[in-house]
Amino acid sequence: MARAAVRRRLTWRLATVAAITQEAAGARRLSLSIDGWEGHLAGQHVDVRLTAPDGYQAQRSYSIASAPESPTVDLVVQRVGDGEVSPYLVDDLRVGDELELRGPIGGYFVWHPDVDSPLQLVAGGSGVAPFLAVLDHHAALGLSVPVRLLYSARTLDDVVGRQRLDDHAARGVAVTIALTRERPPGWTGLSGRVTPSTIRQHTLPVHRQPRVLVCGPTTFVEAVADALVDEGHPTAAIKIERFG
Numbered sequence: 001m002a003r004a005a006v007r008r009r010l011t012w013r014l015a016t017v018a019a020i021t022q023e024a025a026g027a028r029r030l031s032l033s034i035d036g037w038e039g040h041l042a043g044q045h046v047d048v049r050l051t052a053p054d055g056y057q058a059q060r061s062y063s064i065a066s067a068p069e070s071p072t073v074d075l076v077v078q079r080v081g082d083g084e085v086s087p088y089l090v091d092d093l094r095v096g097d098e099l100e101l102r103g104p105i106g107g108y109f110v111w112h113p114d115v116d117s118p119l120q121l122v123a124g125g126s127g128v129a130p131f132l133a134v135l136d137h138h139a140a141l142g143l144s145v146p147v148r149l150l151y152s153a154r155t156l157d158d159v160v161g162r163q164r165l166d167d168h169a170a171r172g173v174a175v176t177i178a179l180t181r182e183r184p185p186g187w188t189g190l191s192g193r194v195t196p197s198t199i200r201q202h203t204l205p206v207h208r209q210p211r212v213l214v215c216g217p218t219t220f221v222e223a224v225a226d227a228l229v230d231e232g233h234p235t236a237a238i239k240i241e242r243f244g
């Protein structure tokens with residue numbers, strides 16, 4: 001039974017683009033409709049495969065950015081300038097197009113809402129994508145377990161899912177955004193890179209015993225994980241996902 005489930009998950013299948021939403025300057029939400037989707041956990045990802053007319057194939061992983069409750073499976077893709085796959089997904093894909101995809105994948109970097117501990121999320125760039133699923137899931141379940149997000153983006157225009165994050169902040173999620181490049185006039189959030197001092201001041205302290213999920217580019221994730229461990233968080237409480 002379990003083996004059959006794994007085999008089903010790893011089969012390539014077709015997803016239809018049901019809607020496209022601009023989420024940031026270079027990022028779009030692709031809402032996919034997938035026949036027979038068996039559900040997913042917040043934090044899981046899928047593999048997307050593109051095939052060129054000459055048969056050349058390219059495959060990339062994308063976190064699922066929608067909660068398990070969502071009728072569509074959403075991906076938030078940020079364009080990487082000289083990338084092979086992401087520019088196509090962000091600039092060329094249209095509603096009604098089909099994509100080859102397999103998943104859901106991953107049993108480690110997931111958030112189980114039955115866990116009572118507070119939750120600390122730390123995202124760099126497009127690493128916020130799985131946390132959009134986590135936050136929507138937390139909201140859908142009406143949970144009171146405290147959640148905090150520390151999110152590093154280059155500029156305000158690069159902040160993915162701003163409206164959604166504002167909505168989560170309004171319902172009590174502590175959202176802290178750190179901009180590493182341009183800051184708009186009157187910006188009251190953080191400026192500069194996430195450093196050990198940022199971690200100390202803007203994440204849940206060790207004595208609250210939070211679960212911590214960290215996601216983003218490899219160098220970001222490793223620096224944050226090191227700072228969390230130095231701060232005294234047990235390694236078992238920290239889960240990381242590298243987008244590098």
Ligand SMILES: Cc1cc2nc3c(=O)[nH]c(=O)nc-3n(C[C@H](O)[C@H](O)[C@H](O)COP(=O)(O)OP(=O)(O)OC[C@H]3O[C@@H](n4cnc5c(N)ncnc54)[C@H](O)[C@@H]3O)c2cc1C
Pocket residue numbers: 045060061062063064075076077078079080082083084085086087126129130217241242243244
């Ligand atoms: C588990 C997992 C989940 C992921 N989820 C998401 C997601 O939800 N949203 C999303 O946008 N991306 C996500 N990624 C990253 C994604 O898989 C691709 O790596 C990304 O879209 C770039 O692919 P590309 O073909 O456009 O670039 P490539 O042609 O692969 O790379 C072009 C150049 O950009 C560099 N590069 C590659 N990826 C990145 C990056 N993320 N940031 C900066 N530089 C990069 C490469 O080193 C190379 O120099 C995820 C990766 C993993 C492993």
